Amino acid sequence: MAVFSAKESLNRTILDNIMDAVVSIDKNGLITYCNQTALTLFGYTEENLLGKNIKCLMVDYHAEHHDNYLRDYRSNLVKRVIGNTRVLQAKNINDELIPIELRVCQLEMEDGTAYLGMIRDLRDSISKREKIHLLENTDLLTGLPNRNALVLALNDTIDGLVLNKQNFYLLMIDADDFSKINQAFGYEYGDEVLRKTAEKLSEYKDFRLIARSSQDEFGVLFQSELPQHEIKRWLTEVLCQLSSVETIINRPISCSFSGGIYNFNQPNENSQNAIGYAENALKFAKQLQRGGLVFHSNEIDQEQRHSAVLDQGLKSTQLTEQLFLVYQAQVDEHGQLIGFEALMRWQYQNQLVRPDIFIALAERNGAIYKMGGWLLEQACQFLTWSSTIPEFASCRLSVNVSPKQFAHPNFVPDIIQSLLNHKIDPQRLHLELTERLLLENPAIIVQKMQDLRRYGISFSLDDFGTGYSSLAYIKNLPLSELKIDRSFVKEITNSASDRKIVSTILLLAQGLGLNVVTEGVENLEQLTELKKLGCKQFQGFFFAKPLRKEHLLTSIPQFKADGS
Structure with missing residues (x-):
């Protein structure tokens, strides 16, 4: 039984309890020392391992070349292994392969040169990496x-x-x-x-x-x-x-x-x-x-990119500087001007963007709130201006309201406050709602409409006949008007079904005590047919195109009852 000094016992105890395997060999490659971790890793006893060539722990390829590595190093100091950390495979007593990390250093001992190998078992870390990879x-x-x-x-x-x-x-x-x-x-x-x-x-x-x-x-x-x-x-x-x-x-x-x-x-x-x-x-x-x-398709990509560009434009701080309003006249059956509809336009990067595109985008990204506030201010300015012009003083202004805008908690007080600030008669402001709005939170919608109606503001249901509103629901709304969508007017002279739809809407409106405005009137034939059906209020290119405020006075004619 070998007897060790206190210092040697301490060193062995330290080496036997570290997590890495330690193996030392002499200049001929024979194993002169191994700690307990090395014995456990490779499955040997100390008696079986000491004195063996280190090649017994190597896979075949490295075992075949190991003697050459040592000879080259002793002769030419070629460091193929010494001082480098390498990841490779080792072999245990049962010839099972073990992934390891190896670092070898040279030691000068009293009895000659020796080499010390620090060996780390990588199986656990590889397993953890595989689990991490799986989770990732x-x-x-x-x-x-x-x-x-x-x-x-x-x-x-x-x-x-x-x-x-x-x-x-x-x-x-x-x-x-x-x-x-x-x-x-x-x-x-x-x-x-x-x-x-x-x-x-x-x-x-x-x-x-x-x-x-x-x-x-x-x-x-x-x-x-x-x-x-x-x-x-x-x-x-x-x-x-x-x-x-x-x-x-x-x-x-x-x-x-x-x-x-x-x-x-x-x-x-x-x-x-x-x-x-x-x-x-x-x-x-x-x-x-x-x-x-x-x-x-490439066309889809272009459309999506264009949509993304517009989305960023709507978020710009310069948005309201790029917006402007145009106003389209509304007339009665005698050709007398009864009001205007304010239509928002957006000129972005020197091009006009279609309202159906930018309004939908604005509702999705939240820009509709800023646009709605701007629209309300512009509407109040128009009503203040038009009140000083005899031809327009009694005209109402119709403004489209987005469902998102209407749903905002401050919508009602903001409108009332703006009218008070500008000293505007509430009866001159007319709000146009869509059927889509009426399908969302109906109880809240009705309450807001009633609050504004009591104040004097009137409502119309825009694009009527194209949505899915319940008639039982509509009859309980504080509406004053229905707007017949232009899609029913386009083929009114040739389509019996369109004429029946228009007649039905007129009959429904009469039963509910509502006015009707017919949109999209573009020629005399349409106007004549609509009058035969009983339509009394109109809007469309036949009467006037949407115009900027400064062009209204010189461009709005008076029409006779026959539409001439």
Whole structure:
């Protein structure tokens, strides 16, 4: 039994209790020392390991070259191993391979040169890295790969196109109005809908990868050489299957899905761009029709980019400097001027943006509140100005109100205060609402309308006949007017159905005690036909185009009863 000094015992105790394995060899490669960690790592006893060549712990390749490494180092001081940290594999007593990190240093001992190897077992850290990698690339709710994994899979697929030209498709699927499921039933129902969706998608064996890329969005990667129309037909069936009613926690729930597809077959593709193109097609599909499916095209990209540019423009501090109003005359059956409708225009980057485009964008990004405040101030200024002009002093001004604007808590007090500040007769301000507004929070809408009606402000229902309002609901609203949409006027002289619709609206308005203004009158034939049906108030290009305030006095003629 070897006897050690106190210092030697301390050194051995320290070495036997460190987490790294320590092995020393002499100049010939024979093992002269190993700590307890090394014995545990490689499965040897001290008696079995001491005196053996270090090659017994090496995989075949390194074992074959080890003697040459030592000889080169002694002869030429070529440091292939000494002083470098390397990751490689070692071999235990059962010839099982172990991933290790190795660092070797040289020691000058009393009995000659020795080499000390510090060996770290990497199995645990590799396992942790694999778990971390799994967590980083897996959606915990559905168990599917996540967006990061989708990007990696796309990168691998695109790299493979260098050698193997194939047609690949990326399908991005999004649940329509998914938030309403959470709102109506709770998040546990929404989570279960997503799990069911993941299960349904996983049943399609032709899908190479299915990933949950965001809250209610899934990405699907697949390869196909089928014609595009057949792929669209197949994927439409997939979306239909996803939309089928499911029993979720004893409650039947259905959720439709829309999809966007991007096709790629070239190795110069970019994974992030591919996802962006598919998502642009998805957004376009949702705009066209919920539950729809659209292939990516350059036209869609251009439209989406244009929309993004406009979105930023609406957020600009210079927005109100780019807005202006035009006013279109409204006349009665005798051609007498009864009022104007204020129409907002936006000139951005030297181009006029269509109102249906910028109003919808403004409602989504919140710019509608700033625009609504500006519009109210401009309307008050117009009413103040027009009160000093005899031809206009008794005319009302109709102003369109956005649903978002109307829903603002301060909408009613802001309007009343503005009228008071400008000393304007409330009866000269007329607010035009859409049927879409009336479908949202009806009790609150009615209360606000009643508050403003008591103050003297009147209301009309714009584009009547194109929405989905309940007649039982409309009869209880404090309305004074319906506006017949221009879509029923365009073919009024040739379409019996349009004439019946107009007649029905007039009869309904009469029963409810409401006035009617007919929009979109562009020629004498339309005017004549509308008068035969009983229309008495009109608006359209036949009478006047929308004009800026400064052009109204010189451009608004007086019309005779026959429209001449």
